[in-house]
Amino acid sequence: MADLSTLARPYAKAVFELAHDSGQLKEWSAQLAAIAQAVADPQLARLIGHPALDKHELADVLGAALKQSLNDAGRSLLRLLADNGRLKAAGFVAEQFEALRAEAESRVNVEITSAAPVAQGQQDALAGAIKKRLRRDVDIEWKTDEALVAGAVIRAGDLVIDGSVRGELERMATALTR
Helix, strand or coil: CCCHHHHHHHHHHHHHHHHHHHCCHHHHHHHHHHHHHHHHCHHHHCCCCCCCCCHHHHHHHHHHHCCCCCCHHHHHHHHHHHHCCCHHHHHHHHHHHHHHHHHHCCEEEEEEEECCCCCHHHHHHHHHHHHHHHCCEEEEEEEECHHHCCCEEEEECCEEEECCHHHHHHHHHHHHHC
């Protein structure tokens, strides 16, 4: 069977095109997040593939659980995923949709992990430098990890900039063992 992220790709692209054309990117983000969260819920997840429920009943149960979170189009997507046996891929659909949305909005999510808390002035300066380097708006999530010893690790999609002491020590160890 194909990887769930591969199975999710056509759904994410189709929903993105629908959302983009109708100007409802934010609404679809919320709906996809709700579906993904419901499918990940242990109680509801047990229903997926349960022999006592057919696909239509499963879609009805999930639709009822998400009644307040979905509009008609969202319920149609939920039914489509259930009918095609793709409910377990809902989290990947949401993730890939968000990547497409970020690309369309010229926005990138950045995770910065530092060894110690970073002062607001330094955060602002680093955010400005990253925005300039990536030529996009940035949404930054700040984390701390004392195991880095000093410095920081910046992750923006596939780009990783490791400026931590731990990373430098690992690079040195690799070079010495060659």
